[in-house]
Amino acid sequence: MILDGRAPDAIAEAARVLRAGGLVAFPTETVYGLGADASSDTAVAGIFVAKGRPADHPLIVHVAAGAKGAQALSRFAQPLPPFAQKLVQAFWPGPLTLIVTRQPGVGTAAAGGQDTIGLRCPAHPVAQALLEACAEQGVPGLAGPSANRFGRVSPTTAQHVHDEFGDALLVVDGGACEVGIESTIVDCSRGAPVLLRPGLITRDQIEAAVGEPLRDREVLDTPDPRASGTLEAHYAPDAKVRLMDPKAIQTGLDVLGANAAHIAVWTRSNVRSRSQRVLLRRMPDDAAATAQQLFAVLREFDAQGVKLIWVETPPDTPEWEGVKDRLQRAAAA
Ligand code: TXA
Numbered sequence: 461m462i463l464d465g466r467a468p469d470a471i472a473e474a475a476r477v478l479r480a481g482g483l484v485a486f487p488t489e490t491v492y493g494l495g496a497d498a499s500s501d502t503a504v505a506g507i508f509v510a511k512g513r514p515a516d517h518p519l520i521v522h523v524a525a526g527a528k529g530a531q532a533l534s535r536f537a538q539p540l541p542p543f544a545q546k547l548v549q550a551f552w553p554g555p556l557t558l559i560v561t562r563q564p565g566v567g568t569a570a571a572g573g574q575d576t577i578g579l580r581c582p583a584h585p586v587a588q589a590l591l592e593a594c595a596e597q598g599v600p601g602l603a604g605p606s607a608n609r610f611g612r613v614s615p616t617t618a619q620h621v622h623d624e625f626g627d628a629l630l631v632v633d634g635g636a637c638e639v640g641i642e643s644t645i646v647d648c649s650r651g652a653p654v655l656l657r658p659g660l661i662t663r664d665q666i667e668a669a670v671g672e673p674l675r676d677r678e679v680l681d682t683p684d685p686r687a688s689g690t691l692e693a694h695y696a697p698d699a700k701v702r703l704m705d706p707k708a709i710q711t712g713l714d715v716l717g718a719n720a721a722h723i724a725v726w727t728r729s730n731v732r733s734r735s736q737r738v739l740l741r742r743m744p745d746d747a748a749a750t751a752q753q754l755f756a757v758l759r760e761f762d763a764q765g766v767k768l769i770w771v772e773t774p775p776d777t778p779e780w781e782g783v784k785d786r787l788q789r790a791a792a793a
């Protein structure tokens with residue numbers, strides 16, 4: 461069932477379901493999350509079952525802004541190192557997740573049993589209203605992975621969530637997500653900031669806020685925490701995705717000529733096809749607009765029944781890193 465998140469009744473109803481240990485999908489500025497009471501291991505178990513996600517994959521815990529959020533922070537996490545505090549100051553509420561050292565005994569299931577926990581304070585007003593209402597009822601935070609089945613494209617509208625899980629799941633509608641790709645994740649549990657997942661907040665912005673260079677996960681010798689968002693093949697539509705330069709795309713279309721079919725093309729450059737059955741779609745020139753559309757475009761192509769999606773490789777600049785990362789993973793599936 462989809463409820464309008466601007467209605468106070470909807471927030472109250474969603475908070476009631478969450479307080480009782482149920483699942484509710486909710487909007488954030490990045491993608492929709494599948495929420496459960498992060499302090500209840502039983503409630504969180506429901507997320508793993510619904511998503512078909514392995515139970516040792518840790519989830520992000522969403523917390524309110526302001527005083528309630530600060531309380532939640534000290535409940536779930538040990539005191540943050542100074543560089544992590546700078547990130548909180550600079551980017552919360554917003555599309556940034558911090559991996560920090562967990563308080564033993566809380567959020568164990570949400571953390572997938574690891575001694576760290578992912579925390580994020582989302583900027584979406586409906587998410588904040590829900591987190592506030594939950595905190596008032598004694599639910600300190602919401603464990604919330606993206607509200608899609610394991611390995612699939614993240615949802616950026618309430619309808620996408622409904623398409624994944626059907627009518628039995630309560631979905632709070634907050635409109636189409638503005639950011640469109642998942643939060644940037646910075647691991648703050650290893651003494652220096654490590655970029656685990658690129659997103660709208662770029663590495664330059666993070667380095668400027670902390671005043672030290674970001675490490676890459678590859679250069680660390682300590683074992684990596686399990687992060688399904690960092691699995692090679694992830695975010696995959698049904699169709700096969702290929703990243704190509706515009707010349708290769710044009711050559712492919714020319715070779716197939718009027719017989720080309722079941723192909724969708726998403727490019728910034730102008731390309732032409734002699735077939736009416738090729739879907740040509742324009743990619744925005746800027747990275748933020750592309751991110752906003754990305755998952756919806758992949759879902760639309762799937763819905764049209766295409767077998768191949770040819771995407772123009774994005775530029776190698778920091779703003780495009782998040783989009784490029786999601787496309788590479790989609791292409792690896
Ligand atoms: O934008 C987002 O981050 C969205 C919205 C709903 O907030 N959430 C999201 O959650 O993308 P999910 O579960 O699909 O991706 C979270 C990523 C996963 O790759 C997970 O493994 C990683 O964060 N993660 C969570 N806790 C972690 C931890 N303690 N250590 C390492 N990675 C962690």
Ligand code: MG
Pocket residue numbers: 605606614689
């Ligand atoms: Mg996900």
